Amino acid sequence: MFVFNSSHQKNKAVNLPDYSQVSISKYRDKVEIIRQVAAQVEKDFYQFGFEISFSGDATTAYVELFEQITEHVAFMLSQDYHRLISLLYQIDLSEKDIIKTELKYPNVDKHELLSELIIQRELKKVLIRNYFKENPQKL
Numbered sequence: 001m002f003v004f005n006s007s008h009q010k011n012k013a014v015n016l017p018d019y020s021q022v023s024i025s026k027y028r029d030k031v032e033i034i035r036q037v038a039a040q041v042e043k044d045f046y047q048f049g050f051e052i053s054f055s056g057d058a059t060t061a062y063v064e065l066f067e068q069i070t071e072h073v074a075f076m077l078s079q080d081y082h083r084l085i086s087l088l089y090q091i092d093l094s095e096k097d098i099i100k101t102e103l104k105y106p107n108v109d110k111h112e113l114l115s116e117l118i119i120q121r122e123l124k125k126v127l128i129r130n131y132f133k134e135n136p137q138k139l
Contacts, residue, residue, distance in 0.1 A: 031058045036126040037119070041065055044122070045072060048087045066115055073118070074111035088114075093121045 038054035038061060045052045050072045055064060076084035088098075093114075101113060132138060 033123075033126060033130075034058045034061045036130070037061075037122050038065060040122045040126055041069065041119070044087065044091050045069070047090060048083055062119070065119060069115040069118055070111050073114045077111055077114075084114075088118075091118055091121050092125070093117055 035054075035056070035058075038052075042052045042054065052065065052068045052072070054061065057064070073084065076087070098114065098117060101117060102110070105113060
């Protein structure tokens with residue numbers, strides 16, 4: 001598992017918590033967060049015609065999601081690159097972050113690297129959404 005690093009100065013400007021270094025491991029026992037991430041992944045992939053299913057078992061969630069995402073990403077890399085780019089745009093995964101991570105982990109297969117980054121980004125989206133639900137005055 002990687003730790004996704006990026007600097008988001010705009011987050012600091014609006015007083016958001018710093019999610020620039022998100023590690024999935026500390027959320028593995030937070031069942032509700034895991035369910036929300038799985039639902040977000042399912043929703044985003046469904047919009048592009050791919051099914052992701054989550055059994056609801058928090059102990060296997062990461063592996064379960066990673067394997068399915070990796071299969072779809074590998075397919076898109078080889079057969080439907082345009083759809084992959086559209087999916088990454090929908091997920092809000094920047095080309096800059098992808099390139100930076102590729103340079104940091106040059107020996108990792110691209111479909112696995114992208115799958116990890118997708119999970120990381122979806123986790124960030126859930127955490128930020130929850131932050132604003134708990135802190136509506138920050139909007």
